[in-house]
Amino acid sequence: xxxxxxxxxxxxxxxxxxxxxxxxxxxxxxxxxxxxxxxxxxxxxxxxxxxxxxxxxxxxxxxxxxxxxxxxxxxxxxxxxxxxxxxxxxxxxxxxxxxxxxxxxxxxxxxxxxxxxxxxxxxxxxxxxxxxxxxxxxxxxxxxxxxxxxxxxxxxxxxxxxxxxxxxxxxxxxxxxxxxxxxxxxxxxxxxxxxxxxxxxxxxxxxxxxxxxxxxxxxxxxxxxxxxxxxxxxxxxxxxxxxxxxxxxxxxxxxxxxxxxxxxxxxxxxxxxxxxxxxxxxxxxxxxxxxxxxxxxxxxxxxxxxxxxxxxxxxxxxxxxxxxxxxxxxxxx
Ligand code: GLV
Numbered sequence: 001x002x003x004x005x006x007x008x009x010x011x012x013x014x015x016x017x018x019x020x021x022x023x024x025x026x027x028x029x030x031x032x033x034x035x036x037x038x039x040x041x042x043x044x045x046x047x048x049x050x051x052x053x054x055x056x057x058x059x060x061x062x063x064x065x066x067x068x069x070x071x072x073x074x075x076x077x078x079x080x081x082x083x084x085x086x087x088x089x090x091x092x093x094x095x096x097x098x099x100x101x102x103x104x105x106x107x108x109x110x111x112x113x114x115x116x117x118x119x120x121x122x123x124x125x126x127x128x129x130x131x132x133x134x135x136x137x138x139x140x141x142x143x144x145x146x147x148x149x150x151x152x153x154x155x156x157x158x159x160x161x162x163x164x165x166x167x168x169x170x171x172x173x174x175x176x177x178x179x180x181x182x183x184x185x186x187x188x189x190x191x192x193x194x195x196x197x198x199x200x201x202x203x204x205x206x207x208x209x210x211x212x213x214x215x216x217x218x219x220x221x222x223x224x225x226x227x228x229x230x231x232x233x234x235x236x237x238x239x240x241x242x243x244x245x246x247x248x249x250x251x252x253x254x255x256x257x258x259x260x261x262x263x264x265x266x267x268x269x270x271x272x273x274x275x276x277x278x279x280x281x282x283x284x285x286x287x288x289x290x291x292x293x294x295x296x297x298x299x300x301x302x303x304x305x306x307x308x309x310x311x312x313x314x315x316x317x318x319x320x321x322x323x324x325x326x327x328x329x330x331x332x333x
Contacts, residue, residue, distance in 0.1 A: 007071070009052040009307060010042055012059050013078040016297070019304045026311040027052060034058050039068040052307050054078065061085040066093035073328045074310040078303040080104055080290075083212040083239060087321055094327045097320040098306035102158060103298035108289035109162035112237050113170070115261030116205050118283050119233040120146050125280075144231075147171040152203025153191065154220070155210035155238070156182045163207060164191045175199060200227035205235060212239035220244065225251035233259050237289045240265040249275045252282060263289050 009027040011020075012034050023029055030050070032041045035058035042050070051073045055061065061075055063086060075085060076098045090097050118124050122143040129140045151167040153160045156178040164174045164185065174191040176182070177199040185191045200206060206228065210216050221244030228234065234257055236243060245266045251257045259281035265274070268287055276282055290299060306316035313332035315325060 006049065007052075007311070008046055008050040009054060009311070010038060010046070010050050010069075012036065012038065012053070012055040013300065013303065015054065015300060015304060019300060022304055022308055023054075023311075026308060039064055052076065052311060054303060054307050055084075057081060057084045059084060061090070063089040063093075066090065066095060073331055074098060074307060074316070076303045076307040076310075076316075078300055080299075081211060081239060082320055083241075085320075091321045091324055094324060094331075096310060096316070096324045096328045098303070098310075098316050098318050099320055100299040100302045100306075101318050103302055104290035104295050105158045105162040107292050107295040108159050108237050109166050111263060111285065111289045112163045112207055112235060112261075113166045115235050115237075115263070115283055115285070116146060116151070116167075116207070116233070119205075119235075119259050119261055120144050120149070124283055149173070149204035150175060150202055152176065152194070152199045152206045154196075154199060154206060154208050156185060156191065157209060159237075160209040161185065161190065163209065167205075172205075175203065197227055200224050201229070203232060204229065205233050207235040208238045208242060210238055210242055212241050216242045218242070218244040220248075222247040222250070225256050228257045230255060231258050233257070233261065235261040237263040240268065245276075249279070252279050259283070261285070263287055 006028040008030050009023050010030050010032060012032040020029060030042060030046050032038060034056050037060065038053065047069050050069045051071050053075045055077060057079045061084060066072060066089060072095050074096045075090060077085060080099050080101050082097060082099050085097055087097055120143060126140050129135055147170060149172050151172040151174050153164060153176040156176040160176060167174045168190060175194045176191045177194055177196045181193045186193060219242055225247055252260055261283040263285040264287055276284060290296060302318060306318055309316040310328060310332065319325060
């Protein structure tokens with residue numbers, strides 16, 4: 001039977017039993033299937049007692065949610081990205097937003113390099129070549145080396161740097177563009193800074209590692225693809241909506257660029273009617289950059305830790321709108 005005075009954590013993410021126990025020590029758990037609107041899925045009596053929400057990117061967290069959860073102190077997102085959350089509205093409502101940075105960098109970087117290998121060395125094409133019997137008629141077309149090629153990172157945050165390290169290990173020339181040049185990357189010889197246009201025009205691989213926000217939405221489009229070499233590959237493991245997908249499809253169809261590796265699309269899950277599905281020069285992944293057993297465990301552990309810290313009045317490790325913490329800390333006392 002639920003205790004009608006106990007504070008609640010609304011949980012809309014897959015939390016393993018041991019971590020659920022960590023939450024239950026502080027809060028009553030109210031579970032909601034991922035992707036449902038909390039305002040509609042949770043009864044008012046529970047919403048009135050909710051001080052925490054643990055959710056995935058599939059849960060939209062808009063202004064209306066803060067009105068519906070008047071006691072809310074923290075939204076702990078089970079993701080490093082937080083484009084599902086209206087952070088300015090959370091800040092206005094005095095709600096702390098937490099995320100899971102750091103623990104997924106290696107996994108996303110591995111997938112990025114995996115896609116570069118698939119594109120450059122034609123791994124997926126060659127698999128089709130063998131299965132279709134084409135090999136019985138003659139050898140497969142030659143692929144291209146990664147060594148000596150220019151790998152261009154758009155965005156040089158934690159994940160970008162991890163990708164740069166891996167690309168260097170493949171003897172690639174690593175370049176990057178970022179709002180702020182990364183002095184340490186330059187000093188250590190990890191990567192050299194290029195202006196944005198030069199990054200698109202000089203790279204053999206362009207890999208996107210920027211967050212989605214008002215300034216980056218559809219920020220890569222026809223102009224950027226027209227700058228790229230016809231032999232170059234485009235890769236996105238960040239967010240689909242940073243790309244103008246129609247312009248990308250045009251660039252791929254017309255041979256303006258050689259191919260693409262996409263872990264993210266504008267609309268996910270990708271509809272099988274999407275033009276991307278029929279393009280032979282695209283490798284598609286179902287948004288799995290962080291989807292390994294180890295990484296997802298580390299992410300959910302950090303998301304739960306953030307939530308439990310707020311519930312017990314301690315500063316969480318990963319805050320998006322840190323300025324709200326003093327307000328939340330006061331409420332928690
Ligand atoms: C995955 O896309 C994440 O933001 O964690």
